[in-house]
Amino acid sequence: MIEIILAKILLIDDHQLFNDGIRVLLSTQPDLVVCGQVFEEKDILFAVQKHTPELVLLDLNIQGRSGLEIGMQLMSSQPNLKVVILTMYNQPKLFEEALKAGFHGYMLKDSTTAELLEGIRAVIAGRKYYDPRLVKQLSPSISPFKDDFALRANLTFRELEMIRLVREGLTSEEIADKLNLSLFTVKTHRRNIYYKLGIGNVAELIEFASRNGL
Amino acid sequence: MIEIILAKILLIDDHQLFNDGIRVLLSTQPDLVVCGQVFEEKDILFAVQKHTPELVLLDLNIQGRSGLEIGMQLMSSQPNLKVVILTMYNQPKLFEEALKAGFHGYMLKDSTTAELLEGIRAVIAGRKYYDPRLVKQLSPSISPFKDDFALRANLTFRELEMIRLVREGLTSEEIADKLNLSLFTVKTHRRNIYYKLGIGNVAELIEFASRNGL
DNA sequence: TAAAAAATACCTCTTTAGTAGTATGGCGCA
């Protein structure tokens, strides 16, 4: 059972989905539990220490003070805690800051419920999740993301290469021919990729790659 | 030279990109010209009649009155005019209404510049353009692509549904279970999709769907 | 209402994907 704290995100009234949508959404997930919900900065640390949740969903707009600071403080005080920013601000600069600060996720409030859940699950699974729209807007020169992501998902170069070729519609055999490898090798790589990403078939692989700009 | 009128969209101050971003954006496009810009309802019809633009970018939040109404009025008075909704409201209901009303496009303000241009160009080219995020949220029964992409590719409703489920990583058997169909039926649909799209495997299907916002 | 299109279903067969376990040479690093 995974426990989650909602940090202020239920107070946001500028997007109908979130008036109490996120709690409802999470309540439909048998393995996710909202163990706390706070609306002011002073309560967050206390709640986290009390519940020691797996993950905190953090709004960026917490009464004046920057949510980023609060989040960073949280992460340094609780090394195993995962902190995901959930905000309405689709601002590249904020996003870049959050990236640098090492947040485990950055999602936008107008995401679909499927996307939100995907993000939460990705982070719980030990990966990072950033809204694809933000990643797309990142200037490619800065983009610490690609390497960052590959490294954090523990994908090797060969594995990334496999993903690229699978996306082009090549079969394992065609990839083997192209790279002068044994078919067995290619299949081993694919298996490892699936294992690392926690997925089970090509469809999921390509959806995943598309979403994460691999 | 394509002429465009911006209907109130420069007044929106809740998203930095649009304070004057859209005009700047369009000014970088040699073949697009902003021929007018209005901020109040009473000026729109006059401006359209004066400039007879190809396209109007219309905000939904025009001083109290529903932007949808204004847009419908515009379209009926100027049959050749293309009207694209550009709004910050990612609300399925609004979007569905706009679809029914026959608007040529519906874009969200937090789109990237590339997406905005893509949408504008699609509409100018005689196609329709709806933000993929909204389309994704639509209940499949309403799917707007009946008169758009699906028709071009001759994809039926059932086929689109198959694509959606395949993208979610479901196998043919799982789809069959979910929809209470025979496995044979699902496989037949998949075969037909591949034939229509000229592709040969799941990887290509999903790449294709991603690229085309199915 | 007749024709066309869409959705449904079945059979057979080949190919590819996916799962599981194992193994080995190379390379970097502590």
Next chain:
DNA sequence: TGCGCCATACTACTAAAGAGGTATTTTTTA
């Protein structure tokens, strides 16, 4: 120098996808 990671490769198996054909029912539409 030995441990871990990477890339490579194999066997053996099951599951699923894909290609080919055919056919019935329902729904749309001309």
